[in-house]
Amino acid sequence: MSGFRLPAGGRIDRARVLPFDFDGRRYQGFAGDTLASALLANGVRLVGRSFKYHRPRGVLSLANHDVNAMVTDGISPNLRADGLPLCAGMRLLAVNTFGSLHSDRARVIDKLARFLPVGFYYKTFFRPKWTFPHWERLIRRISGLGQLNFQAARPVSAKRYDFADVLVIGAGPAGLAAAVCAGRAGARVILVDENAQAGGSLTYARPAGEAAATAAELLAALAAQANVEVRTATFAAGYYADHWVPLVDAGNITKVRAKAVVVATGVFEQPAVFRNNDLPGVMLASAAQRLIHRYAVQPMREAVVLTANEEGYAAALDLLDAGVRIQAVIDLTRTGEKCPAALEVAQRGVRILLEHCIVEAHAAGDGSGVKAVSVAPWNGSGMAAGARETIACDGVAMSVGFAPATALLHQAGAHMRYEELPGQFVPVQLPEGVFAAGRVNGVYDLADRMRDGERAAWLALAHIGLGTHVPAEAARARRAVSHPFPFVEHARGKNFIDFDEDLQLADFYNAAQEGFDNIELLKRYTTVGMGPSQGKHSNMNAVRILAHILKQPIDSVGTTTARPFFHPVPLGHLAGRGFHPVRRTALHARHQQLDAVFMEAGMWLRPEYYARSGKSKAELVREEAKAVRTGAGLIDVGTLGKIELSGADAGELLERVYTGRFRNMKPGTTRYGIMLDEAGVVIDDGVIGRLAEHKFYFTTTTTGSATVYRELQRLITMWGLRAGIVNLTGACAAINLAGPSARTILAQLADFDVGENAFPYLALREGTIAGMPARLMRVGFVGELGFEIHMPSEHAPALWDLLMRAGASHGIRPFGVEAQRLLRLEKGHIIIGQDTDGLTTPFEAALEWAVKMDKPFFVGQRSLQVLHKQPLRQKLAGFMLERDFNATPPKECHLVIRDGQIAGRVTSIGWSEALGRHFGLVFLAPDLAKEGMRFLIRVDGGAMVEAQVVSTPFYDPQGLRQKALDPAPAAMQAVSA
Amino acid sequence: MLRIACPWCGERDEAEFRYRGDASVQRPAADAGLDAFFASVFERDNPKGWHREWWQHAQGCRRFIKVVRHTVTHEIAAIGKPEDDPAVPE
Numbered sequence A: 001m002s003g004f005r006l007p008a009g010g011r012i013d014r015a016r017v018l019p020f021d022f023d024g025r026r027y028q029g030f031a032g033d034t035l036a037s038a039l040l041a042n043g044v045r046l047v048g049r050s051f052k053y054h055r056p057r058g059v060l061s062l063a064n065h066d067v068n069a070m071v072t073d074g075i076s077p078n079l080r081a082d083g084l085p086l087c088a089g090m091r092l093l094a095v096n097t098f099g100s101l102h103s104d105r106a107r108v109i110d111k112l113a114r115f116l117p118v119g120f121y122y123k124t125f126f127r128p129k130w131t132f133p134h135w136e137r138l139i140r141r142i143s144g145l146g147q148l149n150f151q152a153a154r155p156v157s158a159k160r161y162d163f164a165d166v167l168v169i170g171a172g173p174a175g176l177a178a179a180v181c182a183g184r185a186g187a188r189v190i191l192v193d194e195n196a197q198a199g200g201s202l203t204y205a206r207p208a209g210e211a212a213a214t215a216a217e218l219l220a221a222l223a224a225q226a227n228v229e230v231r232t233a234t235f236a237a238g239y240y241a242d243h244w245v246p247l248v249d250a251g252n253i254t255k256v257r258a259k260a261v262v263v264a265t266g267v268f269e270q271p272a273v274f275r276n277n278d279l280p281g282v283m284l285a286s287a288a289q290r291l292i293h294r295y296a297v298q299p300m301r302e303a304v305v306l307t308a309n310e311e312g313y314a315a316a317l318d319l320l321d322a323g324v325r326i327q328a329v330i331d332l333t334r335t336g337e338k339c340p341a342a343l344e345v346a347q348r349g350v351r352i353l354l355e356h357c358i359v360e361a362h363a364a365g366d367g368s369g370v371k372a373v374s375v376a377p378w379n380g381s382g383m384a385a386g387a388r389e390t391i392a393c394d395g396v397a398m399s400v401g402f403a404p405a406t407a408l409l410h411q412a413g414a415h416m417r418y419e420e421l422p423g424q425f426v427p428v429q430l431p432e433g434v435f436a437a438g439r440v441n442g443v444y445d446l447a448d449r450m451r452d453g454e455r456a457a458w459l460a461l462a463h464i465g466l467g468t469h470v471p472a473e474a475a476r477a478r479r480a481v482s483h484p485f486p487f488v489e490h491a492r493g494k495n496f497i498d499f500d501e502d503l504q505l506a507d508f509y510n511a512a513q514e515g516f517d518n519i520e521l522l523k524r525y526t527t528v529g530m531g532p533s534q535g536k537h538s539n540m541n542a543v544r545i546l547a548h549i550l551k552q553p554i555d556s557v558g559t560t561t562a563r564p565f566f567h568p569v570p571l572g573h574l575a576g577r578g579f580h581p582v583r584r585t586a587l588h589a590r591h592q593q594l595d596a597v598f599m600e601a602g603m604w605l606r607p608e609y610y611a612r613s614g615k616s617k618a619e620l621v622r623e624e625a626k627a628v629r630t631g632a633g634l635i636d637v638g639t640l641g642k643i644e645l646s647g648a649d650a651g652e653l654l655e656r657v658y659t660g661r662f663r664n665m666k667p668g669t670t671r672y673g674i675m676l677d678e679a680g681v682v683i684d685d686g687v688i689g690r691l692a693e694h695k696f697y698f699t700t701t702t703t704g705s706a707t708v709y710r711e712l713q714r715l716i717t718m719w720g721l722r723a724g725i726v727n728l729t730g731a732c733a734a735i736n737l738a739g740p741s742a743r744t745i746l747a748q749l750a751d752f753d754v755g756e757n758a759f760p761y762l763a764l765r766e767g768t769i770a771g772m773p774a775r776l777m778r779v780g781f782v783g784e785l786g787f788e789i790h791m792p793s794e795h796a797p798a799l800w801d802l803l804m805r806a807g808a809s810h811g812i813r814p815f816g817v818e819a820q821r822l823l824r825l826e827k828g829h830i831i832i833g834q835d836t837d838g839l840t841t842p843f844e845a846a847l848e849w850a851v852k853m854d855k856p857f858f859v860g861q862r863s864l865q866v867l868h869k870q871p872l873r874q875k876l877a878g879f880m881l882e883r884d885f886n887a888t889p890p891k892e893c894h895l896v897i898r899d900g901q902i903a904g905r906v907t908s909i910g911w912s913e914a915l916g917r918h919f920g921l922v923f924l925a926p927d928l929a930k931e932g933m934r935f936l937i938r939v940d941g942g943a944m945v946e947a948q949v950v951s952t953p954f955y956d957p958q959g960l961r962q963k964a965l966d967p968a969p970a971a972m973q974a975v976s977a
Numbered sequence B: 001m002l003r004i005a006c007p008w009c010g011e012r013d014e015a016e017f018r019y020r021g022d023a024s025v026q027r028p029a030a031d032a033g034l035d036a037f038f039a040s041v042f043e044r045d046n047p048k049g050w051h052r053e054w055w056q057h058a059q060g061c062r063r064f065i066k067v068v069r070h071t072v073t074h075e076i077a078a079i080g081k082p083e084d085d086p087a088v089p090e
């Protein structure tokens, strides 16, 4: 393994060599490497192309937020090289390239950059507006990031829930100390860190041995506590109300509800801004230190270190120890540093240039690296001042300042203030139960950071009632850690501020000049901070520039709103499962044995009809219907809502929620009822049976059962009624046995008298059938003698079998929803939701007969009183087509057209064997809805079909058959037209 | 996301509850004018601040509760049973 790997050290396993492919070439790395560290160890600096100009880019931060080092494995579109653990056999490509990474054909855009100023898209492509779709396609092709692979298998990730007394975010020195302290007090602690290993800056800070020992000590203290859980390679994606924080790892999302949150998220080191500061080889000093200490990779051979703080001198020493020759340390400050590290750097003979800046970095021949920098004295506010000197180097380490990782604090509602020392925003007011510690709190020296973690832990413990200790105030750094203005102007630009979006210094001056001089406007106009890193390396610099332009203090410029997520969350983690619950009735297996074709009804699966080989659906539906009309049929109606109501006010409740009269019902009888909402719209119907003085049993529609049950619960509560309801929808099954032979069949099985006198139409009986308990209602929904048999679900299959056997000699057939729809349509019975919609009143649905307006009160009554005085909007009516009609019939929802205007719509249509015609129900303008009126229905394709209004029921208008009063079952009493 | 203390079940996640409407709406008397009735059926305030609400512990005890919630901060000032009249902060 060539090149840049140091002979010893690092958190890598040199015994495990991992071969991998990048951009079509084979390399080797070690277990413990990330893709970025393995590439750099192999001397590969160029790892990506920038978003807009396709400039060559390398590693900047090595802190999981390098947005110019994104790769794809062909499935995941935007993997970050600096956070991607290396695995054997990986085959990766850089994203956002045309052709290969080295000869990206789109790199020519960089040469056109001066024609693409900020706001260019807005200004150019929207004029004229109609051309934008063309430009958008082109722009998207050139300037997208990774591509989606639509062939890839859908990743399924779990959503988990967890709880913590104290959630500590960030496992650096402050977070570790906080977790140890809270853990020792007995709190259940979750400590989370986005890095593969806990320790934060202790994994790369100087002196490395000491730092690692400190981390090891803290981690050992944590390991000894069973109540502390450490989750690495996991990031806190956002902060939501009541301390609700989603934790995201490679596979899952875990939603943690904490009683208190300690935010110890640290800082992001910030780049200095000078021409070509984006060349591969120019990196943050902390990135160089991460390379050395975590991965044993020499970041460069000949370095220039640009600094404005102690941290830069410490990094310089690390570079020296790693065998790097430092050509010069360029210090932006006038006085330089007096810390031990700075003295040691000077002692070791390194040239230090105070009050100097890097004016420009120079690209090596192929643009894939840096070969030299030009330095000059500078005036401290953005201009080089004085003679330039060119210094050869193959890398630059920058240490000019840090921005606190405050996204979660902002989301929690913290107020921040800019402090000149250390030169960053610090929290001044935190929401209840949220605490900040460490560098995000402006505390920099190692011992102080650990104390600050403990301080936050004590406050968190006090907040949750686990401690009373009052800790000392935080010791914020009183030295200049972050330089207020690390920018160098250059006539030819390319001094990048936002590496995500390729924004240069001049873009900000231009934007401010055009009037976008508020930080939120500046963000939207320039798109600063809107790239994949969400401004982790650019927002602070944008604020500094704007403050500089406006000549205002940074504090009054403020910051932009930080919204979730802190870091991109794979959409697969967020997507639901497409969970589609299905309910099956107690008789589902019977239907399957009978070759039922199922359809969805709400959540339920119901037999639409029962298949038989060689026969069409239409034939089978007709046969099933005919069996009901001539012999007997059996339908599973177990999907109906079934509710038992009891209590002294049970009758009162029904009086108030149904439009009919129920108080005077005798036990052992049933009544049809419709339910309205307050606006007078029909929302449900059903059959209400009275079992006893204070006990009712009633049905609701299949799809309305949950809503009706809930609404009744609410009304009982609101009205304070002495009534209780039980939802028996799932507990009870129901079968409707209908047809002229129904009674004969039932009589063979029932343990009680089912004769006409003992069990008349609309009666309700409780008894046993073949020893099984059941409630039976005499119903007529399909227009024949019918018994709706309700029983505990577990008995349903046995009863079904008994009925099928008992009915065999009577030609009994199971029938499905299609036949039932046809049969009820012949009776003119409406289906709520099909023959009504979200605005239908009882007047429109021709249900006045079921509404007792003279009752003292029912829900919707007041609205009906108003509506009654207004002209009717539409009216539901029966219709038939001509007897000889033989074209394609209309469908449900086809419109009635009169004089080119909509005058109604078909709600139900079918072909009646009994009538020998197509027939159905239709909403019509009131003046059309009169018997004998003719109207036109527009069908698919535009043809007009004539129809005529007829009265309903179409079949057995006197209802003799369901009342079992028809002396001749075979005789059809259809209306004629 | 909120935590809501059901008077029967204790503190539970908001996901277990369903919002069921404005609890400050009073049904007008039977002889009240049409305007009052119209308002009670169709008109709702959309306050920025404290709001009295019906919630149902739909995935718990299924009971209805009254919640006084701040529509900006989601802070919950009081929770009561249906017969209670939880106070709205000033």
Ligand SMILES: [Zn+2]
Pocket: B006, B007, B008, B009, B010, B057, B060, B061, B062, B063
């Ligand atoms: Zn509850």
